[in-house]
Amino acid sequence: MSENKSHHNPNAENPATFTDLKLSEPETYAAGKEAVLVSAEHILKAMNPVRGFKALNQLNAYDGFDCPSCAWPDPDDDRSAVAEYCENGAKAISEEATTKVIWEDFFALHSVEQLSKLDDYHIGKSGRIGRPMYLPENGTHYEPISWENAFKIIAEKLNGLNSPDEAIFYNSGRTSNEAAFLYQLFIREFGTNNMADCNNLCHRSSAIALEDTVGIGKGSTTLQDLYEAEAIIIIGQNPGTNHPRMLSALKKARENDALIIAVNPLKEAGLQNFTDPQSIAGILGREVTISNYYLQIRVNGDMALMQAIAKFWFQFEDENPGQVLDQKFITEETAGFEAFKKHIIEQDLDILSKKCGIPLDKIKEIAEKLKFKNKIVICWAMGLTQHKNSINTIKEAVNLLLMKGSIGKPGAGTFPVRGHSNVQGNTTMGINEKTEDWLLENIEKVYGFVPPKKDGFDAVDSITAMHKGDGKIFFGLGGNFLSATSDTKYTAKALQNCELTVHVSTKLNRSHLVTGKEALILPTYGRSDIVLENGKPQFISTENSTGVIQNSKGNLEPVSKQLLSETAIVCQMALEVLGDKTKVNWKSYNENYDLIRDDIEKVIPGFDNYNERVRLKAGFYLPNAAREGKFNTENSKANFSVSVADTLEVKENELIMITIRSHDQFNTTIYGMNDRYRGIKDERRVIFMNEKDMAKRGLKKLDVVDLFNYYGNVERVARKFLVIPYSIPEECCATYFPETNVLVPINSVGDGSNTPTSKSVIIEVKKSVD
Incomplete structure (x- = not known):
């Protein structure tokens, strides 16, 4: 094959210079009037005001067009008269409806x-x-x-x-x-x-895990279920950036006294507080707390956390027979419970706590808060789906729901939050x-x-x-x-x-x-x-x-x-x-x-x-049997699963890297250069690190480093990244994609799903020599 001159630079991975990085403190809330102003700015840069207003007026309207951004559901009968879209939706329209x-x-x-x-x-x-x-x-x-x-x-x-x-x-x-x-x-x-x-x-891992356990490779919940839930657990998902309209649903759930637990390695603004840009209070800056609890879990420690919660629930059930677990549902609608129970009871809580990086007393507190709740929704996104053990981790989430009978009834169920709109x-x-x-x-x-x-x-x-x-x-x-x-x-x-x-x-x-x-x-x-x-x-x-x-x-x-x-x-x-x-x-x-x-x-x-x-x-x-409490599995039951809570182990010089989006980004589309929730502006070649990990490597803020992955004895390198101290567990770090996709090995994939392990990348961080 003759050489094509377009083949020299597949991802611009070695830029000659950085752009003009501007740092600020990370935000503690999402949306607010800033979201309105940013939306308007993007629209007006891309097209004239008349075209822009015409587009936004029909975005997600009953007789309009579906947002080309995320797949968050529109309300069935209660759509906003002001704007049934978010900042990301406005940015998506500015990209596709531009007159350039x-x-x-x-x-x-x-x-x-x-x-x-x-x-x-x-x-x-x-x-x-x-x-x-x-x-x-x-x-x-x-x-x-x-x-x-x-x-x-x-x-x-x-x-x-x-x-x-x-x-x-x-x-x-x-x-x-x-x-x-x-x-x-x-x-x-x-x-x-x-x-x-x-x-x-x-979400291939989600589809496989849900097919195996509840008989349909989709979530079983509706928006109304979020509103009616007694508890919502959000794992490996950052709604403030990736699904901003979810914050309105979570606000409504909180108003209905739902307990919301966020599980995420990074401290993200949208999981902390929300300022509703469609309300007077929001425009005036009044914040609504989203999460009652925020667990900054060690990357890939999710299964260990869920197994620890399950073990506490078994202990609480012994103390309160018939009040913690839904024994009727378990007996009549599920299979595999005894094997699952035996496996969980055999687990060491201290080891599980160490694997997930959450103190045992905090896990117990969470388990107690959930003890008598049986209308639970578990939401997740790619923080769960892009690991080697993703299928088993998602099955562990299903285990928690099955223990509570939290599938097939209002206010409860599985909610894999999909990314792209269709x-x-x-x-x-x-x-x-x-x-x-x-x-x-x-x-x-x-x-x-x-x-x-x-x-x-x-x-x-x-x-x-x-x-x-x-x-x-x-x-x-x-x-x-x-x-x-x-x-x-x-x-x-x-x-x-x-x-x-x-x-x-x-x-x-x-x-x-x-x-x-x-x-x-x-x-x-x-x-x-x-x-x-x-x-x-x-x-x-x-x-x-x-x-x-x-x-x-x-x-x-x-x-x-x-x-x-x-x-x-x-x-x-x-x-x-x-x-x-x-x-x-x-x-x-x-x-x-x-x-x-x-x-x-x-x-x-x-x-x-x-x-x-x-x-x-x-x-x-569409029909959804699991939503109706029917399970189209081979045995016509909802199936408990038994999995070992393995977690990623790293050597002294290694870190676990996860790839993430900027707030100014949807999938591979870069809307702008302002990740304002994390305080990063005009630069994307950054690595978020725990300050203790920086100190071990002799690194200071804004030091220039190269990132290496050696999976399968192949050296992969992404050069010239700026170090940013950030709230993230030790031995973990985060970078934007697609800039660090070069570090994700082609042959490192999820068991059973063949999905790239973009949230489980083992890297070494070294100071740049030039």
């Missing part, structure tokens, strides 16, 4: 190599992509290309493969239900199940490299072709296949694959090994700059854009974290007339690639999205009367 557009003259002026030297923030701020662009073999600059010729290149390359399994398809959580359904349908008709998904990188919906639509008999049978019945039955590649396996040369074409429907995945240099080399890389995108990102021999960028609409097909307006639908299906219809004029919807891109690609061989009427789907939903109804359970119900004011809930 880049055309062929931009790409003619800037070579791929020049663009690759920018950091991710400045790449993303280039603007919306106005037309399809093509990077030819040995090319240095992207060139304009027609949609017709772009699809011809894709078809020629795909049809020239020795096997369909040499194609790698990836899907982002922004993709609508309609586009995702058609995407998996095309991929399977093409002949492979290689459909990597951003779910592989985040990542859960994409899985529902069949985006899954693991074959499921019912789905394949339904596809064959409805469409008349036999889908492949061999499991395909997930995200990590796709990278490995491309690295070995077994994956020759990469097609990404949304997302920023390179910056989202682990082991950046390894992943970059994998993409460079491809014959062709294709990205469907709204804006420029780093994945467009580290390419195969040839590359295509296919520009698409954002959620806020009006979509017309054959001159008729169309809407899409999404699924939120609580399993609600709702419609989404943009209201803004698109910034370019050369954009295609994701649905149209899939349909036109399928027509060009499959030609006369296809059994699917792609042309009709492209012209009328109702026809797509009619067929989703035939293939995917739970979508009866889809077109009718999706037009209801607040959409509709």
Whole structure:
């Protein structure tokens, strides 16, 4: 393969200089009037006030469009008349609805190599992509290309493969239900199940753990359950930054006397206090305390903490028979309880306390506060899902709920808080490299072709296949694959090994700059854009974290007339690639999205009367047996699990690093350079460390260090980071992603989920020598 000049700088990991870091004390509350001011600032920088107001007015409205940011659920019948969105939602709209557009003259002026030297923030701020662009073999600059010729290149390359399994398809959580359904349908008709998904990188562990224990790979709660809960435990989640609208729900729960316990290694503003920007009191600065208890747990000590709580509950049950545990529920609805009880009783509380880093008297106090409560919700995010033992840790959370009978009744249940806005919906639509008999049978019945039955590649396996040369074409429907995945240099080399890389995108990102021999960028609409097909307006639908299906219809004029919807891109690609061989009427789907939903109804359970119900004011809930107290497991019971509370051990010179988001960031999109809750402005190359760990290494605040990972005897390095003293347990540290994704080993993954262990990275910190 000839050398492509775009391959020199996969992640700008060795910047010549730092930016102008400004430090302040971390905040102790989230939101407030600052959130309003920042939201307005981002909107007005991106577009004129009229366009900005028009977009925000319809964001998460009943007749508007779904926020392209997180998957936090909208209230069913009590939406804010002021603004049913948060600061992050406003920032997301400023990114996708910007009137700054880049055309062929931009790409003619800037070579791929020049663009690759920018950091991710400045790449993303280039603007919306106005037309399809093509990077030819040995090319240095992207060139304009027609949609017709772009699809011809894709078809020629795909049809020239020795096997369909040499194609790698990836899907982002922004993709609508309609586009995702058609995407998996095309991929399977093409002949492979290689459909990597951003779910592989985040909540795959949740899905597997919940399927095994309660029979459905989704949470069992609704927003109303949060309001009615007696206790809410938030583990490994930072709602103030990642799901800010959750703070309003937590405020309401507190007003209803819920006990809220936060479990997180870092002291985060949004888990401490909340100043509601939609109330007069909030604007005046009045704070509402979010957490009654804040446990700064040692990284990966969550299972040990939960087992210690369980042991105290067994002791309390002995003292108060029938009052602490729900014995009726345990007897009638669960399996495996006796083995679980025996295992927990055998545990040493002092050892469990040491493993989790929480004093035993504090754990006992928490257990006592929960002793007589049986309406408990446990929420979690990637702080639980990105470890080697994530599946077992999530099963341990389920154990606590089963002890209390806290599943299948109001005010109780599991709540994995999903990140991207439709990542859960994409899985529902069949985006899954693991074959499921019912789905394949339904596809064959409805469409008349036999889908492949061999499991395909997930995200990590796709990278490995491309690295070995077994994956020759990469097609990404949304997302920023390179910056989202682990082991950046390894992943970059994998993409460079491809014959062709294709990205469907709204804006420029780093994945467009580290390419195969040839590359295509296919520009698409954002959620806020009006979509017309054959001159008729169309809407899409999404699924939120609580399993609600709702419609989404943009209201803004698109910034370019050369954009295609994701649905149209899939349909036109399928027509060009499959030609006369296809059994699917792609042309009709492209012209009328109702026809797509009619067929989703035939293939995917739970979508009866889809077109009718999706037009209801607040959409509709998908069936959720666990929510109803029924468990679709092999034994029709909710299953207790037995796991050993192993924790990460480090040598004297090592630290456990977790990758985190800045407050000015959503996933790989960098909105700005102000992580104001943590007091970090105008710099992202920082490492948050405990002051005792700094002293052991002779480090002072703002010392420049290099970070090393040696997993599997391979040296991985991220250079030039500034040391920031922070409230975090000893032997633990934190850095922003994607800057330190280079340190996450490609072959360090969760047991059973194959999810990168981005919250369990063992590193060494050394002073920079230059």
